[in-house]
Structure formats: structure tokens, C-alpha cells
Amino acid sequence: MENLLDIRNLKISFDSERSRTDAVKGISFCVGEDEAVAVVGESGSGKSVTAMSLTRLLPPPPLCRVGGKIIYRGADVAEMSESELRKIRGREIAYIFQEPSTSLNPVFTVGYQIAEAVKLHFPENKNPRKTVVEALKEVGIRNAEARYDSYPHELSGGMQQRVMIAMALACRPRLLIADEPTTALDVTIQKQIIELLLQIRKSRRMSLLLITHNFGIISELCTRVIVMFRGKIVEHGPVDEVLHNPQNPYTKALIACIPRLGMREKKLEPIDYSKLGEV
């Protein structure tokens, strides 16, 4: 089966006048049709820039250089023109970001912001408002018709993230990239958002690339997991296997950080990087 997304030896570096930072140091993985893959790692492991690089959302060279190959449905993303890319962004590959409150423009209604994507990718759609209201209903926003004209600040954080998801879904993408979709939200809201993503995964044939630092949320959503540390993949495999039988010391340390009920006796251990060595 042809993979939806194939990443081969991806390298990303940021150049400033004085220094050069290698954020991603040659990683390879793929995402299949209708597959959910998680990328797990701590802040600075390069997981978010990897997500951004997939549709070339990173700053252009010389600020940022991307090497290796990103193949989306057989086409090299690096060789696409800007207008070809814009047909992929939002339409084929959609994003949800970490901070819903800053990811929405404060001076436009949420309906306008979703409709903008619909009008852009489906100019033949005679009634974009209807499409938007349906998308809002699908992500569980009550009173969707009235919410169309709400401004982002009139909604709670959880509702804002639902709006972001509705924006991503409204154009029926093949791949949804969720970059820390629950990190900025309360625990109870986190659970609702995960359940929503799960339900969407069931109702649509859509691939998911979930980026998170939290091992706790991936087992429900994803089948495969990639563990990243300092720009490299340190472990890669089915979620159950990695969770229950981690091979890499960093993965073990990361899994030990998941808080569980009844672990009052044993304190959560911070990761001791000196013991990890060169992973």
C-alpha cells in the first residue's frame, strides 16, 4: 500500500547570525491511509518543527533549512510551488495547534474564520455557512447556528479548540496534524477533546499525526508511536509494545513520568539526562 506521507531522512536546522541549531537530525517515518501515528517527545525534541515542515510552514531559508525528503501522496513537498502548496494546506493536510486562544484571530468571528477555509478550497460551494454550521455541530458545539457569529474570546478554551477542529475538518482533509491539542486545556476538557478526536477518527477515513509530550493520551488514539529525543527518533513501534516494553532508556524515563492513580508512595521522578548518555 502506498503511504499517505513518507518522510525520509528529514533534517531541519535554524541559522542565526551567530549560531546554527540542528532541530531535527535525520528522521524517517511514514503515515499510512487511515492510520493514527503519535510523535512523542519533550519540548525541544523537534516534534513540532517536524509537523510544521510537512507543509513548509517554517520560515524560508536562510533562516531555516529543511533537508531530506517529504513525500505526500507520491509528490515531493519541497518541489511544490507556493500555489500547489496552498492547495495542500488546509485541504489535504489540516492542523490543530496547542493554544486555541492564540490560534484564532481575535477580531473575526469563528464562523468567518472557518468559512474562509471553505470558500478558499471549495469555491463552488453555494452555501459555505451551512457547511460551517455542520462542522461546528460535528465537533459538538451546541447552538452552532448562533455560535457562527461569536468571537473567539466569547468561547471557553475547550470550545475554541473545538472550533479549531471544526476549521480543520470543514475541508475534509486526508491528514490531520494535531500539535499538542490538549496541552493548554483543563484535564476534564482534555478528555473531551480526545474523545472527540477518537469519534472523528471512527466516523471518517482520515489519518492522524498526533504530536504530544504526554504518553498518557496516545494509547486511546494511536496505533503506532515514534519517540523523539534531541532531534532523533529513539524508538519506533506499535503503541502497546512501546508502552509495556520500552527498549530505549529515554522512553523508559518518559513512561515513568506518566502519573497514575495510587502512586502516592512513589514520587514522580524527573528525567536524569546524565544517565541517558548518547541515545
Place this chain on the structure above:
Amino acid sequence: MIKYIIKRILEAIPVMFVIITAVFFMVRFVPGGPFDRERSASAETIAALNAYYGLDKPLFEQYLGFLKNLSRGELGPSYKYEGWTVNEILAEKAAVSLELGCAALVAAALMGVLLGLAAAAFGRSAWGAILSGLSLLGICLPSFVLGPLLILLLAIKFRCFNAVGWDSASDIVLPALTLALFYAAWIARLMRRAVSDELSRGYVRTARAKGLPPGKVYFVHIFKNAVQPVVSYLGPAAAGLLTGSFVVETIFQIPGLGRFFVSSALDNDYTMIMGCVILYAAFIIFFNLLADIALAALNPKVAKQL
């Protein structure tokens, strides 16, 4: 919104009252009187003049009389320009100053916003540096230098405009430009700063991630956020343009209010000073209100607080 406008107008009444009272007593405490400069007048004549205009009465009684006239919209006779009431002078001159001020305000806003957008788009390139340098020059160049420079260049060398005067329609161009340039430069800097601040916001990433072309990201999403500090600045800028027109009116020989305002203070022309102060204060309050309403129209969060 209408409730808010009414509230702001009601709030302006005590402000105006304090301004009127303070200025009324302040000008009276300045040594000298309105008729001191009449060289030929004897002491008896001045006393007769003072008695004629009621200036010999106790100060507080004069104040009450002034308020009583003001409540009917009467500002009283000018002490300097015989036979003219202050109302007549204001009506004739204020229109000129207002026309000049509004033209300068519109020019400043347009030039400033466009230059700021361009400077932000060029970023740190050579063009960006040139635009920043120009806007700094615009801020530093005083109008008494800029005005004559424009006259020299556009009126005398290239003969596009009349050097001075207020006769043909094109006569507004040079003074308005002179008046506007400082504010245009300031607005350009505000705009450039705001745009580069907005560029790193999350919603810009969202807009690009959904496939919007750069023009739409820039002129729809970023613009509506970045123009807000400029709109808030337009209120104070309007005040500055109206009250600051004295130098420009003098350079270009324009029969506006600025010259009357300054000469009335020098002449102790009490009623004229009061008339100018009241009019300017009303303009300033009005333009600030207008700027706040425009800001509320742009930003729903601000509108909610109204």
C-alpha cells in the same frame, strides 16, 4: 453603542465646565487688560471701556455673566476686533482650520499606514532601513523647516502650487502636507511595529496553515489587528493637528483660527481666548470619541467593554 456615545457626551460636560472655569480665572490673573495696548487712550477712556464691557464688576459676577451668555451660545464681543462678536470670528476662521486639520489627518493616516505596511513588508532589508530612516527624519523635521522647504521645492522651483495664500482649491496641499508629515511618520512607525509584532502571532500560523495566500494573511488577518494602535492614536493626533496649526497657518498665510488663538492670548482678548479654548476642547473630545468608536468597530473585545 448609542448608550455609550450618550454617556461619553454627558461625561464631556463636567470636563468642559472645569476647562472653562480654569481658563476663565487663569487669563484674568495675567497682568494687564484688553485695552492696555490702545496707546492713545487715557485712563478715563480705559475705565469707560471697562465699564462698558462690564469688566469693572467683581470677577465672580463676570464669571456668572459669562456662563449665562454661554448657556445661550453667546461668547460675547471681541475686545480687540471692534464690532465683531467672538461667535462671528470663530464661525469664519474655525472652518478654515478644521478643513486644514482634517485634510492633514486623512493624509497622515493614509501615508502613515501605507508606509508602515511597506516598511514591515521589507523587514530588515535595505528598503526597510531606508523607510525607517525616512520616518525618523519626518519626526525630527519641524514644520517651520519643512514648510519653507516644500514652498521652495514645489512652489518656487517646480511651480506646482501657490507659495502662500488660501484662494484656490490646491492651496490646501502644501500646508496640509507640512502639518501631516510628522504624524504620518509617527503612524508609519506605529504601524510597522504593530505589523511585525502581529507576524509572530498564532493566528497568522493558522491562517497560513489553512492555505490562505500571503496577501490575505497580510491585508485581512494582520491588518485588522495591527491598525488598532494607529486608530487609537488618531484621537490625540487630531488634537495635535488642530491646535498645532498656528505655525503652518503663519508660514502659508492662511486665515485660520491658530493665529487668532495666539494673538488673542497676547492681547488679553478674554472672550476670544475663551471661545478658542472651548472650541478646541470640543474638537479634541469629539475626535477622541470618534477614535474610540472606530476602535470598537474594529475590536469586538473593546466593543464589549463599552
